[in-house]
Amino acid sequence: MRKLWLALALLPALALAQDMVTRDGVTLTPAQETQAEAIGDQLRCLVCQNESIEDSNAKLAGQLRGIIRQQVVQGVPDRDIMNYMVQRYGIFVLLKPPVSPLTWLLYAMPVLALLLGGAAFFLARRNAAPPAPLTEAERARLDELL
Amino acid sequence: MSPWRRRLLFGIPLALAAAGGEAFYVILRRMQSNDYDPHALPSQLIGKRPPAFSLSGAGGMQGFANTDLAAPPKPMLVNWFASWCVPCREEAPMLAKLAASGLTIWGIAYEDDAQALAQFLTQNGNPYQRLAADADGTTAINWGVYGVPETYFIDKAGIVRWRYAGALTDEVVATQLNPLLAKYS
Structure with missing residues (x-):
């Protein structure tokens, strides 16, 4: 027992x-x-x-x-x-x-890339002239293709 | 689209790609000339004293402790090696040359077997004035050793000034070790 x-x-x-x-x-x-x-x-x-x-x-x-x-x-x-x-x-x-002075650039890279890309995009948009209207010949060619 | 903008749109990416290519070329060239090892890590012991340890002797020689490295009479090397390590065999003639030139070298046999170590020393010579055994690798971990061979330069104040991971070559001695010896002697 x-x-x-x-x-x-x-x-x-x-x-x-x-x-x-x-x-x-x-x-x-x-x-x-x-x-x-x-x-x-x-x-x-x-x-x-x-x-x-x-x-x-x-x-x-x-x-x-x-x-x-x-x-x-x-x-x-x-x-x-x-x-x-x-x-x-x-x-x-x-x-x-870890985030430290040595790695700041590494961690800031996505934001920097976004800012740079955004700046490039807006600059390109700002100066872009609207496309010239189609000429008669172009319009006829387009109708033919469609 | 103005021709000026067209030129930029083409030129900037081309210049970036060329700069990247140039950087890769430089890195590969330096790797080839043994000037740069991308796997090498900076030692955390630089500017500090080695951590506390006390290792018994090996190969019939006297071992040593961190206190023995506290104030060497002149700058010296501590060389981590093992009988099972192939680059250590390649490094042996260079260590022999350095020892013959009057440089003090103490060795630590990393995770080694007494018999294999004795054989290694017979075959490759013994450049060490003292030789300790780190049988279980604990001291190596405390030093931040991640492979053998590794060589540490210790100045007269007992401070680690340099660590080289890999076999010492003529080039490493000429470009790295000799300037240190000139600076700290």
Whole structure:
């Protein structure tokens, strides 16, 4: 009877243990894994440079995934985990570059392009003369074609 | 449409395309002459001291810690390498030449195996005055190392002044390292 109670008492723990996932040497809950993946998706693999560290097969990417997961388990805020990476590898590690003096031109580009295009369009429109009316010969040719 | 406007409509896009082509040409030329590597990243350690670490020796040599790099008697290099790294093999003669010229070079073997490392040093020579092992790559991550070989230039104040990712070549030494040595000696 005593054994049965013990088994019953341990059941939730067992269920919980089954829910845990292990990735890159760190065991964590599915929620923590989702959180870690969201962070890793925003970080560039330094070896392949066009893949996120979640997608990359490079060894360094695996080590960085492990570090992210350890910090997630320790309850380190997402922002601090990103800062950990930026401190070591620079803002290039962020797949989405932050708005900073270095990237102002990049982020201003759509607006600049729209302004330039709009200016060119209005200048072209302003000076455009209405087309000359068709001559008799042209009208006759048009009627023939239609 | 006035001929002047027609000329502009044709000329401006042509000039932009020509400027773009010229820029690509310059980039490709510089890549070919090893003057520019689009994959190279600026190191976050430039202007700073290396982060805290303490690594045990490898290959029968003395290891070192960040405190040993705090005030070197003269500017020196820290070279990250590995026995399994092909460019490191290519770089070995250049490191030997630099060591022979009197430059202090300390090495860190990145994620290496003791036996393979010993063999590498026998085959390619040992330019290092001290040699440490970063077996699990943790110190490398703290330095921002993203591949081997990488070479760091440390001045007499213990500040990192330069990082080169890739094998050191005659050209890199002539155009980058030698001016640094002249400046910080």
